Amino acid sequence: MLKVTDNAVNWMKEELDPENGQGVNIYVRYGGETQLKQGFSPALTVDTIPDDSKVFEYDGIDIFIKESDLWYFEDSELTVDVNDQEEIEFSDN
Numbered sequence: 404m405l406k407v408t409d410n411a412v413n414w415m416k417e418e419l420d421p422e423n424g425q426g427v428n429i430y431v432r433y434g435g436e437t438q439l440k441q442g443f444s445p446a447l448t449v450d451t452i453p454d455d456s457k458v459f460e461y462d463g464i465d466i467f468i469k470e471s472d473l474w475y476f477e478d479s480e481l482t483v484d485v486n487d488q489e490e491i492e493f494s495d496n
Contacts (some may be wrong), residue, residue: 404476405429405459405466406496410485412461419449426452426465429483431475440475443494 415427428450431443458468479495486492
């Protein structure tokens with residue numbers, strides 16, 4: 404379902420810096436470049452983690468997907484990495 408590289412985790416720590424009780428939310432938005440399901444793509448934000456979320460812990464950072472967005476990631480292996488421009492990049496493996 405989700406793989407986050409060490410480079411992406413380090414980027415999230417430096418750029419997003421979630422506080423206690425918060426995590427990095429990978430959510431579904433309309434449009435965008437990496438479309439696992441036609442018309443939709445993943446995006447990131449920092450938010451409080453809802454109880455019904457799927458949580459992945461990477462080197463001290465909680466990365467989560469809300470239950471309402473899990474449909475998007477089914478039957479896919481999403482990799483989160485950092486590209487040469489130091490930007491988050493999503494790819495479907």
